[in-house]
Amino acid sequence: MIKPVQKSVRVPLDPDQAFTLFTDRIADWWPLEIHSLSAHRLKQASSGLTIEPRVGGHILEACADGETRPWATITAWEPGKRLTVSWYVGRPEAEATEVDIVFEPAEGGTSLNLTHSGFEALGDDAQSTRDGYNQGWVGVLSEGFAAHCRKTASKAA
Amino acid sequence: MAALADPTRRAIAESLAKGPAPVSQIASNLPVSRPAVSQHLKVLSDAGLVTAEPQGTRRIYRLEPVAIAALRDWCDRLWDDALAAFAAQANLISNGESQ
Numbered sequence: 001m002i003k004p005v006q007k008s009v010r011v012p013l014d015p016d017q018a019f020t021l022f023t024d025r026i027a028d029w030w031p032l033e034i035h036s037l038s039a040h041r042l043k044q045a046s047s048g049l050t051i052e053p054r055v056g057g058h059i060l061e062a063c064a065d066g067e068t069r070p071w072a073t074i075t076a077w078e079p080g081k082r083l084t085v086s087w088y089v090g091r092p093e094a095e096a097t098e099v100d101i102v103f104e105p106a107e108g109g110t111s112l113n114l115t116h117s118g119f120e121a122l123g124d125d126a127q128s129t130r131d132g133y134n135q136g137w138v139g140v141l142s143e144g145f146a147a148h149c150r151k152t153a154s155k156a157a
Numbered sequence: 158m159a160a161l162a163d164p165t166r167r168a169i170a171e172s173l174a175k176g177p178a179p180v181s182q183i184a185s186n187l188p189v190s191r192p193a194v195s196q197h198l199k200v201l202s203d204a205g206l207v208t209a210e211p212q213g214t215r216r217i218y219r220l221e222p223v224a225i226a227a228l229r230d231w232c233d234r235l236w237d238d239a240l241a242a243f244a245a246q247a248n249l250i251s252n253g254e255s256q
Binding site for chain 1: 226229232233235236237238239240241242243244245246247248250251
C-alpha cells in the first residue's frame with residue numbers, strides 16, 4: 001500500500017464559493033503553465049481547462065495542439081461539499097487513481113481537504129498485462145516523473 | 158548518478174511503466190539498437206530503478222516500485238502547487254469583495 005497524498009488548505013470563501021472557484025472557475029487558478037499535458041508533452045501553453053459539472057462528467061484540457069483530452073471522470077459531485085474524481089491524466093482510464101476533495105466550513109472560510117489515493121493500482125502487473133494495448137504512462141508527466149526518479153537515483157548512488 | 162537524465166532511459170522507464178517486458182519488446186518501440194537498450198537497462202538497474210528476472214532464455218525487466226513512489230511524490234508536489242494557486246485566487250476574490 002502506497003500512502004495517499006493528503007493536503008489541506010484554508011481559504012477565505014464560504015464552501016459554496018470555494019467549490020465554485022475550484023470547479024466552474026478552475027481555469028482561473030490551475031497552474032496550467034507547469035501542470036498540464038500541453039506543458040509536459042508539447043512544451044506549449046494549454047488553451048483551457050473545464051469541468052463538466054455532473055457525475056460522469058470530465059475534467060478536460062483543451063491542449064495546445066487543438067485536441068481536447070480528459071484528465072479525470074467525476075464520481076461524486078456535491079456542490080459546496082465534495083468533489084471526487086477518477087484521475088488518469090495522460091494514462092488509460094483503467095489505470096486511474098482517486099482524488100477526493102472535501103469542502104468543510106472552517107473559521108474564516110472553508111477548509112479544503114484533498115486525498116489522492118490508489119497509487120498501488122499503477123503497479124498491478126495483472127492489469128498491465130491485461131491492458132497490453134494501453135498507452136501506459138508514455139510521455140506523461142515525464143519531466144516531473146524523471147526529476148523525481150533522478151533524485152531517487154542520486155540518493156541510491 | 159542521474160540515471161534518468163538521459164531521454165532514452167526515460168523512454169525505457171516509461172515503457173516499463175506499462176508492464177514488465179523483455180529487451181526485444183522494449184527495443185522494438187525505440188529508435189535505438191537492442192545492445193544500446195541493454196546498456197541503458199544496466200544503468201537503470203544499477204540505479205535500482207529496474208530489476209531483471211530470468212524467464213526461459215530471456216530476462217524480463219520490471220520497473221521497481223520506487224518509480225511508482227516517485228510518481229506519487231510528483232503528485233504530492235502537483236497538489237502543493239495547485240492548492241497554493243487555488244488559495245491565492247481565493248484570497249484575491251476575498252480581498253476584492255472586502256474593498
